[in-house]
Amino acid sequence: MKFTPRQADPEANVNVTPTHPLKELAILLGGLVGLIVGAYILLGFLVDIVVPRISHETEMQLAGLFVGMVPEREDVDEKTRALQELTERIQKQCVNLPYTFNVHVRKSPTINAMAMPGGHIIVFTALLEKVGSENELAFILAHEIGHYAHRDHLRGFGRAMVFMTVSAALFGADSGVSRIVGQALNLTEMSFSRDQETWADEFAQDAVNCYYGHVAGGTDFFNNIPKERDPGKFGHYFASHPENQRRIENLEQRARLNGFRIEKKKALDIF
């Protein structure tokens, strides 16, 4: 038998799968994105199941993780102390919650206040500059306390926190992907749903009514913000936004239905 050497067909290589690499990338990336989106949607449901079950003690332990995200300031000035006292009085007289609230004032052009896990209420300086009466300030603080009562502060963070954990588990905590995810989750972007805001508004109205005996000033903070300014900066207290118009109307209607009185506002003399 004569041996005739011949070359195998260069196009038919049994050792290399003839899949186009870009197709492979599309399939794999698609699968990964699909998984993440699926997990994200699932987390949305999980947050609602898990959050009501997080004990107060667990929350206090978790709080450390989040408070670290806000730069801590040593100097507690008079404003902070005044806010702290007002919060404590409202809580003592009108709110029955197992939290020890800590009010922090942070320098920021954002007109906003935030409820952080563990009872830490962050108030931005720009908001304080806009406040015209004590009633108004009390409403804002009570609104944030309302988020605690409904545990929205955990809901708002819950998914973001679990999302970061997932990314860290998949790619490692110090990987580029985790860092990108971390950067995307800005503190100030913690968002509450329409229902959560309405609920906190109503909670605040009740608390303010209990504290002062009337609800004057309750919707002032919406109106105090000039309408021509950039909407991005105002968080959940922005006035000309249609959503907030709805909130004002809801509060006014609710005050009428419940027969809440409107009396003279208390001057802002606590600062």
Added chain:
Amino acid sequence: MDTLLTFLILMAVGYGVGTFAEKRHYKSIHKREKEFLHLPAVTLKTAHYTPDQVASARLVYGSAVISIDYFKKILAGLRNIFGGTVKSYESLVDRARREATLRMKTMAENADVIVNMRIETASVGKQANKKSVGCLEAIAYGTAITLKK
């Protein structure tokens, strides 16, 4: 944002340059394999030649180191999540083995057959830093037999 941009640039460069280099390499491999058709390399341990037929028998070897590109690395990384055939590495291993075999044959010069051929592979430059892009080495070796004319 910068991280993402760097990532995308690395991916694009990896894919573009990597694909170009691979195509060129395969072209060269096919051309040289055709030229070496007269020199079979077999895995048989012995060839049945009588001692007076053999002019020389000597060790020949060839090795090649091929680097993965960033695109292939990411593709393989994604594969690590889901499992399955790591297709992006297949062509690398294939190229390294065939290049090594060709270099071995080049070393054999005017031999008539290479017997007892073996191929081994090793990864290079992976221990230093886990994040670095690894390389693949393939070494082919055998006994080149030249017959008396």
